[in-house]
Amino acid sequence: xxxxxxxxxxxxxxxxxxxxxxxxxxxxxxxxxxxxxxxxxxxxxxxxxxxxxxxxxxxxxxxxxxxxxxxxxxxxxxxxxxxxxxxxxxxxxxxxxxxxxxxxxxxxxxxxxxxxxxxxxxxxxxxxxxxxxxxxxxxxxxxxxxxxxxxxxxxxxxxxxxxxxxxxxxxxxxxxxxxxxxxxxxxxxxxxxxxxxxxxxxxxxxxxxxxxxxxxxxxxxxxxxxxxxxxxxxxxxxxxxxxxxxxxxxxxxxxxxxxxxxxxxxxxxxxxxxxxxxxxxxxxxxxxxxxxxxxxxxxxxxxxxxxxxxxxxxxxxxxx
Ligand code: C5P
Numbered sequence: 001x002x003x004x005x006x007x008x009x010x011x012x013x014x015x016x017x018x019x020x021x022x023x024x025x026x027x028x029x030x031x032x033x034x035x036x037x038x039x040x041x042x043x044x045x046x047x048x049x050x051x052x053x054x055x056x057x058x059x060x061x062x063x064x065x066x067x068x069x070x071x072x073x074x075x076x077x078x079x080x081x082x083x084x085x086x087x088x089x090x091x092x093x094x095x096x097x098x099x100x101x102x103x104x105x106x107x108x109x110x111x112x113x114x115x116x117x118x119x120x121x122x123x124x125x126x127x128x129x130x131x132x133x134x135x136x137x138x139x140x141x142x143x144x145x146x147x148x149x150x151x152x153x154x155x156x157x158x159x160x161x162x163x164x165x166x167x168x169x170x171x172x173x174x175x176x177x178x179x180x181x182x183x184x185x186x187x188x189x190x191x192x193x194x195x196x197x198x199x200x201x202x203x204x205x206x207x208x209x210x211x212x213x214x215x216x217x218x219x220x221x222x223x224x225x226x227x228x229x230x231x232x233x234x235x236x237x238x239x240x241x242x243x244x245x246x247x248x249x250x251x252x253x254x255x256x257x258x259x260x261x262x263x264x265x266x267x268x269x270x271x272x273x274x275x276x277x278x279x280x281x282x283x284x285x286x287x288x289x290x291x292x293x294x295x296x297x298x299x300x301x302x303x304x305x306x307x308x309x310x311x312x313x314x315x316x317x318x319x320x
Pocket of ligand 1: 099100103123237258268
């Protein structure tokens with residue numbers, strides 16, 4: 001069994017490494033839609049320098065926008081932002097679970113384990129209803145992308161799945177854009193539905209993620225990758241969620257993000273769509289994300305590749 005786990009680990013890591021080797025910045029194929037002009041510092045990657053990846057993630061400072069944050073404190077739109085912090089009573093937070101939406105969660109029976117965590121993070125419109133045995137039923141926070149906030153089929157302002165949970169919505173804007181620019185250059189205009197939602201539920205903890213912090217996370221990922229260029233697109237919601245949560249949580253269990261031997265080719269546990277790109281990446285720099293997540297992991301291979309649980313600890317401040 002341990003041999004099989006080792007072989008599976010190798011297969012997964014090689015698949016990610018191959019995907020990374022294949023990323024080349026060819027202007028004709030790769031549109032560089034976000035105008036990323038980051039110049040990688042050539043030399044050893046951070047991976048090779050043994051600088052803790054958790055420090056790189058913490059230093060990105062992924063954060064939500066609050067009412068007091070400039071320039072929104074001077075703009076009418078900023079009045080919609082919550083005054084509160086992302087979580088109440090952060091002193092009581094000991095363990096967090098991040099539930100990826102991967103197809104290989106199906107049949108995992110991890111629901112009860114997931115629900116034991118103080119905070120449970122989910123993504124987009126990933127349901128719990130009907131999937132409780134595998135994914136649990138507790139949801140503290142949902143990280144949602146701007147497509148889900150915008151597209152009518154998700155009905156962000158009214159759908160029950162987005163109620164009574166903390167919301168952290170994100171859109172990348174442009175790489176070097178100002179926050180004012182973002183209001184007109186967002187990939188999908190998440191602002192309209194965010195406003196409707198906030199007016200409807202003024203007491204909600206619904207936040208927008210600072211897009212600059214999303215790109216800082218991208219930079220951390222590129223630093224980890226060193227001279228291997230990563231996709232010039234924003235990180236996936238899963239990785240953004242990890243970076244948002246880690247500063248608040250001593251221990252994060254990331255569920256089925258690095259695929260386990262349940263790997264089944266399905267994109268999501270809640271749909272029948274077959275698409276390996278959801279797991280191994282095509283648009284997001286997912287291969288780099290998952291190699292970095294593995295580098296942060298403290299759990300043994302059995303836990304990661306048989307149970308599907310990656311354990312990531314907040315780094316000691318002295319280490320970073
Ligand atoms: O597809 P969606 O973005 O809603 O999924 C939420 C997150 O779960 C993704 O951003 C990604 O980080 C993770 N995921 C994954 N493997 C999949 C599907 C999703 O790692 N097959």
